[in-house]
Amino acid sequence: MKKLLFLLFIPFVTFSQSTDGVDICLALQSNNFTTDAEAERALTRIMNASGLAKNFALIPCDNISNAVAVSYRGERYIIYDKKFMSLISSRTNDWSNLTILAHEVGHHLNGHSIDLSMAKIVEPKSLAEKRRQELEADEFAGFIMAKLGAPLSSVLSSISLITTDDDDTFSTHPKRSRRLERLRVGYNKEKEDKSLVNSKTETIKAVEKKIKSKLGTVDGTWNLIDYTDDPFGKIKYSSFIEGDNVSDIYEDKPILYFQKEVIDGWKFESPLIYISNFQNQIKKYLDFYSDTNWRNKIESYEKFFLKVYFTIAIDKDIILNHFFTIEESFENEKYLFDVKQKSMIIFDEGELIYLINKIKEGNQLYFKINKIGLSGQNKRSYNPKPREIESNEVENIIFKFNLKGSSNALRWIN
Secondary structure (H helix, E strand, C coil): CCCCCCCCCCCCCCCCCHHHHHHHHHHHHHHCCCCHHHHHHHHHHHHHHHHHCCCCEEEECCCCCEEEEEECCCEEEEEECCHHHHEEEEEEECHHHHHHHHHHHHHHHHCCCEEEHHHHCCCCHHHHHHHHHHHHHHHHHHHHHHCCCCHHHHHHHHHHHHCCCCCCCCCCCHHHHHHHHHHHHHHHHHHHHHHHCCCCCCCCCCCCCCCCCCCCCCCCCCEECCCCCCCCCEEEHHHHHHHEEECCCCCCCEEEEEEEEEEEEEECCCCCEECCCCCCCHHHHHHHHHHHHHHHHHHHHEEEEEEEEEEEEEEEEEEEEEEEEEECCCEEEEEECCCCCCEEEEECCCHHHHHHHHHHCCCCCEEEEEEEEEEEECCCCCCCCCEEECCCCCECCCCCCEEEEEECCCCCCC
C-alpha cells in the first residue's frame, strides 16, 4: 500500500481551492483522466465493503492542496492533489489513506457534495450543517474501515494528526473529540452487526402481518400544452394532472401543475410548480383565520399569509417535506385566502431536480397536508420576513395523483 493515495484531509466544502480553480482543473482533464491505479484499487476495496456500486471517479489535480468530494455538471468526483501523497502516512500509518478516502466516499453517499456548476445559486450551508455532515462522513469511514479489518487505533490516528480540540462553534470542522467519537460509533456499529450475524442463539420467527395501504390509487391523464409559438406569451409549457382525495367526503379535485414561464421579463429555465382547487378540504382553517373577531386581537400585523406544511410521497417512499404560502386578499369587506387559484410551491434547485426525477419514475404521488399556520408582517418591524403567529395540526387531508404518463408530459424539463 506504499503507493496508495495519501490525502491531505480537508473537508469537502471548505477547500482552499476556488470554485473556478476546480472548474478549470475538471475542464482540462475531462478528456484524459489519468487516475492513479493504486488509488482506484483502494476505492474499489471501499465500495466492495459498502456493497454499493462505484458511481463517481477519482481525479488527480495538482496545486489544490486538498482532497474533496464534489459534483460537476451532474457527475460526481473525488479530487486529490498527488503532491501530498506521502504526508499523512509518513506520520501515521498506511490505514490512514483508506480512512480519508472512505470519508470522502461518505460525503457522496450521504448526498453532501454540491454541484460546482450551481455553486453561485445554491444557498451556502450553515456552519452547524457543515459540521454535522463531517460527522456523518466520519461515521461511514469508521464503519468501512472496521469491515476492511483496520485496527481502531490506526483509523483514529489520521484524524488525531490533523485536528485539535479547540472550540468549534465558529468552525466548519468539528473538534477532535467529536470526530474521534463518531469514528468509534461507525467502527463499533460494524462489529455489533457482525456479532449479531455470527450469534449462535436460536432464531425465533416473528408473527408477520402485512397491512395494506388505505391510500389507494387514482387514474388520470396528464395534459401538456405547448405555447412556444407565441413570442409574447407568459407561459411556454404547461403540464398538469387532476388528482383526487384519499377521503371520499370532498368533491373538489386538486390539480398539480408544472409550468415554464416568463415573469416580468425573466424567463425561468426551471419549472414552476403549483397546486390548486383544495379550498373545501381546508375550509375550517380558512374560516378561522379569516374571522374578524380573531384578527382584531393581532392588530400589530398589517399583512397575513397562510402557510401550508406538506409531505410528498411517491409510491411507498416519502420524498420530501416542505411548505408553501398563500397571501391574503380583501374582497367584499372580507379577508380571503383564495386556494382555488394556483398556489406556487418554491423548491431549491436540488430538491426540484430530485422530485421531478422521482415523479417521472413513479406510479402514484401522495400529497399530505400536515399543518396550516398563519404568518404576518409586523407594522412596526424593519424585518420584512413574515413571522408565524399560530399553527394547527391537520388530519386526513391527503391528495393522490396518477404519475403514469408524467415522463412524456414533462419531457420539456431537461
